[in-house]
Amino acid sequence: MLLLTCPHCGIAAEETEFNPGGEAHLKRHGPGASDEDFEGYLFLRHNVKGPVLERWRHSYGCGKWFLAARDSVTLQVYGTYPASLAHPSDEVGDSVRAAHPNWRTQI
Amino acid sequence: MSDTTAKPPALPRASRPRRYSVFAIAREAMRLHSGWQRAWASPEPRRRYKIVIVGAGGHGLATAYYLGRNHGVTDIAVLEKGWLGGGNTGRNTTIIRSNYLQDPSAAIYDKSLSLYETLSQDLNYNVMFSPRGLIMLAQTEHEVRGYKRTAHANHLQGVSTEWIEPERVKKLVPIINLAGPRYPVLGGLYQQRGGTARHDAVAWGYARACSAMGMHIIEKCEVTGIESAGGQVTQVNTTRGDIGCEKLVLVAAGHSTVLADMAGFRLPIESVALQALVSEPIKPCMDVVVMANTVHGYMSQSDKGEMVIGGGTDGSINYTQRGSWHHIEETVRALVETFPMISRLKMLRQWGGIVDMTGDRSPIMSGTPVGNIFVNCGWGTGGFKAIPGSGWAMAELVAKGEPGPLAADFGLGRFREGRFIDESVAAGVAH
Numbered sequence: 001m002l003l004l005t006c007p008h009c010g011i012a013a014e015e016t017e018f019n020p021g022g023e024a025h026l027k028r029h030g031p032g033a034s035d036e037d038f039e040g041y042l043f044l045r046h047n048v049k050g051p052v053l054e055r056w057r058h059s060y061g062c063g064k065w066f067l068a069a070r071d072s073v074t075l076q077v078y079g080t081y082p083a084s085l086a087h088p089s090d091e092v093g094d095s096v097r098a099a100h101p102n103w104r105t106q107i
Numbered sequence: 108m109s110d111t112t113a114k115p116p117a118l119p120r121a122s123r124p125r126r127y128s129v130f131a132i133a134r135e136a137m138r139l140h141s142g143w144q145r146a147w148a149s150p151e152p153r154r155r156y157k158i159v160i161v162g163a164g165g166h167g168l169a170t171a172y173y174l175g176r177n178h179g180v181t182d183i184a185v186l187e188k189g190w191l192g193g194g195n196t197g198r199n200t201t202i203i204r205s206n207y208l209q210d211p212s213a214a215i216y217d218k219s220l221s222l223y224e225t226l227s228q229d230l231n232y233n234v235m236f237s238p239r240g241l242i243m244l245a246q247t248e249h250e251v252r253g254y255k256r257t258a259h260a261n262h263l264q265g266v267s268t269e270w271i272e273p274e275r276v277k278k279l280v281p282i283i284n285l286a287g288p289r290y291p292v293l294g295g296l297y298q299q300r301g302g303t304a305r306h307d308a309v310a311w312g313y314a315r316a317c318s319a320m321g322m323h324i325i326e327k328c329e330v331t332g333i334e335s336a337g338g339q340v341t342q343v344n345t346t347r348g349d350i351g352c353e354k355l356v357l358v359a360a361g362h363s364t365v366l367a368d369m370a371g372f373r374l375p376i377e378s379v380a381l382q383a384l385v386s387e388p389i390k391p392c393m394d395v396v397v398m399a400n401t402v403h404g405y406m407s408q409s410d411k412g413e414m415v416i417g418g419g420t421d422g423s424i425n426y427t428q429r430g431s432w433h434h435i436e437e438t439v440r441a442l443v444e445t446f447p448m449i450s451r452l453k454m455l456r457q458w459g460g461i462v463d464m465t466g467d468r469s470p471i472m473s474g475t476p477v478g479n480i481f482v483n484c485g486w487g488t489g490g491f492k493a494i495p496g497s498g499w500a501m502a503e504l505v506a507k508g509e510p511g512p513l514a515a516d517f518g519l520g521r522f523r524e525g526r527f528i529d530e531s532v533a534a535g536v537a538h
Contacts, residue, residue: 001431001432019422020422022377023377035524039375042466042522043522044373044374044375045375045376045377046364047364047374047376047377047378047424048424049362049378049426052424054424070423072378072424072425073426073427074427075425075427
């Protein structure tokens with residue numbers, strides 16, 4: 001069971017209070033975009049074996065979306081940050097790099 | 108459907124495996140079982156093969172087998188990171204059926220089912236295929252409509268299946284509770300030809316047949332890099348040295364994107380954990396397979412008497428082969444309501460496998476942006492039933508460089524072109 005902290009309401013809760021929402025920081029492509037861009041936005045995923053950046057929703061709490069850095073191999077949660085950020089916060093980035101010194105985001 | 112019948116090249120008599128038969132058992136009984144051979148060889152890898160297949164699970168081995176049997180190619184190595192059939196092939200709940208909604212799915216899964224029907228004879232290896240029948244329960248009005256639609260579609264496709272009313276479900280599955288308050292049984296989609304097979308035996312049988320054709324199955328050999336030049340792959344780096352190849356086939360299920368990253372292209376795949384569990388053995392009480400898709404619970408009784416239960420997938424990426432507690436709890440909670448008698452069963456084992464989910468919940472059998480790399484993945488939660496059909500279609504694709512009719516609709520291009528084979532809507536769940 002993952003333990004996540006909602007960055008909006010500050011509550012630390014078990015995974016069942018949240019819902020996962022897939023890969024974070026996808027670049028949105030809409031009308032006028034090329035087929036390749038649209039395919040990438042809709043379907044192609046990094047699916048990293050290691051640190052992943054993903055969306056979560058505090059469904060049974062404040063109801064807001066936020067982002068999390070989590071490890072898909074160890075299931076360690078490196079930290080959470082508001083969905084308004086275009087990159088993980090420094091604190092979260094440092095936490096990931098403590099376990100993976102050469103880690104770079106795929107944003 | 109191509110029906111090539113090229114004979115595999117004959118091996119020297121000494122290295123040919125002895126056939127399994129009643130006479131073999133009698134012969135070995137007479138000499139204290141001292142003459143049984145290893146089912147497949149464990150050779151040192153050569154420097155180069157014509158075709159290298161990454162992943163010695165069911166799909167990879169079946170691809171190799173049909174490349175040899177249907178297309179006469181035997182200069183093949185099948186590389187396996189762990190042990191043979193130790194991934195999803197050894198972790199699924201062994202359900203076999205072909206009643207899919209969309210035409211391309213029905214075609215390949217029905218081809219697969221018909222290959223399963225004669226697989227033991229074809230491989231001279233008992234895969235214990237048991238066509239005991241399979242019921243998909245309809246527990247909501249939406250499912251009733253969905254399954255009736257599937258039944259009609261299957262009639263048009265020539266796939267034998269039928270819609271049955273609750274009374275018939277109860278007759279086929281006496282231990283079921285039809286009148287559960289939350290999950291009443293409103294009917295079912297019944298495929299009499301469906302059933303189960305021994306999952307390990309499928310991998311072992313294919314491995315033995317491949318080895319007998321002179322192919323190399325190399326276990327404990329992890330691919331760590333893929334080298335290409337001029338848009339063509341030249342060799343793979345492995346933990347047991349570099350291995351050159353003319354064609355590379357990636358059949359690695361949950362690790363497909365890891366390999367695609369090495370080769371420099373992307374796949375529309377997400378890897379999540381799918382769980383199963385098995386109870387203590389009890390007396391025979393259920394001789395069909397029951398799938399309750401609304402609640403993500405699948406149950407059958409093994410030949411040993413264990414109740415084999417499959418659950419739903421996790422919602423987030425996971426490479427741990429474990430899966431999360433609350434998903435298995437949800438599955439068991441719902442199954443206990445549908446089958447009250449299992450409420451006091453002790454569960455013996457629980458495990459997980461990493462399944463490769465695509466956006467339309469249909470598989471990918473395709474060429475790739477790297478000219479001589481082919482990929483077979485995306486079977487998600489339903490790959491075991493597809494093993495023979497997938498191997499048959501994939502072998503044709505790899506041998507000819509072009510997909511045959513079975514694989515044609517499952518190309519990577521469909522995600523860009525919008526030609527989805529939308530089975531997630533058809534089943535309402537990850538099947």
